Amino acid sequence: MAPKRKTVVISDSDEDVPPPKQKNSPQKKSKSSASSSAPASSFSYKDYLQRPGPESLGSKSIPEGAPGCLSGLTLVFTGELDNVGRDSAVEAAKRYGAKVTAAPSGKTSYVILGREPGPKKLQTIQDKGLKTLDEDGFCNLIATTSPSQDPSYLNKVKKDEAKVKKDAEEMEAIEKEQKAKDKRSSKASSFESTSPNSQLWTVKYAPTQLKDICGNKGQVEKILNWLQNWQHQLQAGFPSDNSKNDIKSKRALLVHGAPGIGKTTAAHLAAKIAGFSPLELNASDVRSKKLIENTTNIDNTSIDSFFGSNSETHPLNHSTCLIFDECDGMSSGDRGGVGAMNTLIRKTRIPIICICNDKANPKMRPFQSTCGDIVFRRPEATQVRSRIMSILHREKMKLDPVVVDQLVSGSQSDIRQVINMISTWKLLSSSMNFDQGKELVQQNQKFTIQTPWTVMSNLFSPHMFGATSTSTLGSKADYYFHDHSLIPLFVQENYVKCNPAKARDSNNEKAEFKRMKYASKAADAISDGDLVDSMIHGSQQQWGLMPLHAMNSTVRPASFMYGGFKSFGRDTISFPMWLGQYSKTNKNIRALGEIQAKMRVKVSGDRDEIRQYYYPTLWPRMFNPLTESVPDIDSVINLLDNYMLSKDDFDVMSELGVGDLALEKTVKCIPTKNKTAFTRNYNNRDHPIAFSRGQVIKPSAAQIKAEVPDHEDVLDDEDDNVVDVKEEEDDENDDVTADKLVKQPKKPAASKRGKASASRGKGSK
Missing domain, CATH: 3.40.50.300 (P-loop containing nucleotide triphosphate hydrolases)
Structure with missing residues (x-):
């Protein structure tokens, strides 16, 4: 029996319309017939989203199908399925040989539609005339379809097998040539003693030509x-x-x-x-x-x-x-x-x-x-699969291409990890089915750090906490540990922008009430997380509470507010504004501390008192004279000098105002010419500076001798020359004329001439 068909109709309104529920009917092979069976009337997409979910959610199981029954088909899943989890449906499609892509295209065989399908995908379905199936149609497709007998698909499979055999023969020829070179070399004895089976497969099958490299x-x-x-x-x-x-x-x-x-x-x-x-x-x-x-x-x-x-x-x-x-x-x-x-x-x-x-x-x-x-970028899955299939053919292992694709996707196209996995599995068995490949991938899963935006999209997605979700509580808590200091801030910033799946109702007032109810529960969970965070990063340093913090700050709020962000007309997720406000707060606290240190010469009060009491009183006297047509600049400068404040402090204080003293209502109202005149007059004057003079205390001779160690072996050469304070005081009292750095006046030349004449007079006598 042929699989059932489901069509999509887009209404003339601005809302995107998903397909209505229809009874199963025989499906025709031509694509043109897919759009001809559309119902005459359309319905509102908004009403479709707000309809109540099915009573037997998660009760249906995927039927058993023939091996490779979906081979040659390309499927796209969109929306949340009613009875079968979307992850389970995608896994079943891959198990039976189908290729699952993220977006529909002209090569897509079927689009499986669930609740809340993507509007862009719906538009693509209508533009390209693609065939669609609902959940029942997808299950019927697995149960009733036999492996594809399409000649084009069979020819493609034969070409892939021929390519694998050709690559395996080339690898064997290269290996024989390498062995011949080793025998002719002087190191042949060392290679002969080493068995080829003992080599790592990553070394044994390392590329020897440029065409052997994947991507x-x-x-x-x-x-x-x-x-x-x-x-x-x-x-x-x-x-x-x-x-x-x-x-x-x-x-x-x-x-x-x-x-x-x-x-x-x-x-x-x-x-x-x-x-x-x-x-x-x-x-x-x-x-x-x-x-x-x-x-x-x-x-x-x-x-x-x-x-x-x-x-x-x-x-x-x-x-x-x-x-x-x-x-x-x-x-x-x-x-x-x-x-x-x-x-x-x-x-x-x-x-x-x-x-x-x-x-x-x-x-x-x-x-x-x-x-x-x-x-270097990750190679495509098809390139890695071709190389892995050639290695499997050389090692006489039987793995279905679907299993190889699962290993490649699980390792994120890491060909080295895939080769290591199959070489380890070869020690146990020469074959591997889909379930064994899935278990092997989970054992060798490769974790990567996701961006906060990706974490938020996955955490608040409509299917994360649904009844058909297969994600465990531990896997949801792992999103917190991608960045435990930043993810809670993202949750706190963006949880109110979500449209909770639990709060959707046909009655808008009731839906809004439910949304506020779940938002309140999420806020309570975030508050509990803040209390736990204070115990982790506070003086107690209880880092063992991080799993509890993950639940309260990330998982529990998402469990209330999951459902996506698109209902608010924006797909982007905001960066936490708390970080910027926290940085600005610390900056203002430091600036206020410096102002309080200068004003304490004239006033008494700590930093908070300066901000609460002195600041509202001083600021009008600093600001109002400058807003007048004829500014009283001298009074403002005298006020600043009286409290030991500078022009920079005046600029900083202008940023600390709130309400009527905010920056927009004060400094920005001062005319430019008044600002220029104020700055020029302030720079042309001398101003008092508040400072404290440090007291230099010299150590006494007794203190210096008391610091000398008892053992002679710990004395350095520099410690032997202990300067006596008394000698320093004597040096300070010496005459400056004895200092070599002081230039002495030269003796007059007349005295030298007098000496010379006296000596000549003695000689004449």
Whole structure:
């Protein structure tokens, strides 16, 4: 029996209209018939959203279907299903071989519609004339459909199988060629003693050609071209063409991207193809500043001296390529390593490739100016699946392509992790079904830190706390630990903007009452979370209460207010305004403390009293004279001088006003010419400054002797010369004429001439 069909009608009004419930009827194969069976009358989308949910929510189960019954179909799910959880429905579609995409397109076979479907998807369905199914139609599709016999689909499957066999044969030929080279080399004995089965699959099936790399082939070609032109650029002095993506003028490259997508493998392969010998430094090596400066051979001196090269007679042939892997994971034992490596990059005579996962890491800032930028992105699932299927064929493992897709999606296209998972599974069995693959993915699940906006979208989505949701309480609490200091602030800022799914009712007044009721419960939960947070970050430091704080501040408010943000006409989520207000509050408190420290010379009162009592009295006397047509500038300046306040304090106090003393009602009302005259007159005068003179107390000789240690071995050379205070006082009383730095007056020349004449007179006698 053919699957049932469901159509979509868009009304002339501004509201988007989802499909109404219809009785099951035989479905025709032509797409044109899908739109011809539309009902004559449409209904309001708003009424559809506010209708009560089914009484047997979550009671229906997905039927068993033939293996591969949905193979060749492309499905799109939108909205919340009535009886079957959406996650379970998507999993069932993948189990039976269907391809599930996020958005409908011309290649979409069916769109499964639930409650609250996306308006954009509904419009796409109408524009492209796509076939739609409801929940019953989807279950009937699984139960009644046999594996696809479409010739085009079968030809595609045969081509994929032929490609897998071809790739496996090429891998086998390369392996035989490598074994032959090893036998001819001098190290054949060491390789013969090692069994191929003992090798890691990530090493055994490492790419040996550029076509073997999954994705990022354009980036690998850039690295290869850069290495091939490196010697020419070195001789030319690395000239720059002033382009934005100029990497030829760089002595080094910075390759960054997600882990496990082939950055290190691509660097090694490109270096070997370009004729370089790769030398890798990774996290297992000590990469401190001293070791990098002393041991890193950026001039190839050891190789040059071995071959007896002379840089004066002929240029050196540098054959080493330094690969500085995991440079963003340098620990405290690698102190100064990044700066030392960046210094070596500026003068290196060998190519250097730096590899990291996150370019935005503050440790990577020195490399951004000296290295060319190469971005690696996650490969497509189809590329990874093709490579994995070839490896499985070589290892004689039987895995359905649907299972391989599940492993690839669960590892987020991390081909290294997928190879490790199937190599471990090979020790137990040579086959794997869908459920076993699902369990294996959960055991090796790769957690990534999501942005606060993604966390909020998932946490307050309509299906997160629904009756058909399969998410556990622990998985919901994990959203809090993505950023435990910021996520509660996002929840507190945005929970009132939600349209709770529990509060939807046909009666608008009743719906608003329910919404306020659940908002009140969410606010109470957030208040309880603040009390717990004070015990965590307060003096008690009870960090064991963080799971409780996660429940009160994040999970419980979301359980009341989940339902999405779109009903308020905005898809964006606001950043917490509390952070900006908190920063402004601290700034004003510091400024008020400085003002109170200056005014305490004339007034008595702490910081709060200055703000509450003195400020409202002083500010009108400072402000009102400047707003008049003929400003009384002298009275304002005298008032500031009387309380030891400066012009900067006047500007700061203008920001502390609220109500009638706010900035908009006071300073902004002062004419510009009055402000200029006030500033000019204030700068032309001298003003008193409030300060406290420190008292210098000299230690006595008894105190100095009391501080001398008892043991002689702890005395330093500087401690032996203990200056006596009495000698310092004698030095202070000496005549300044004895000081060598004081210039003495010269004796008159007449006295010298008198001496000379006297000596001549004695001689004549």
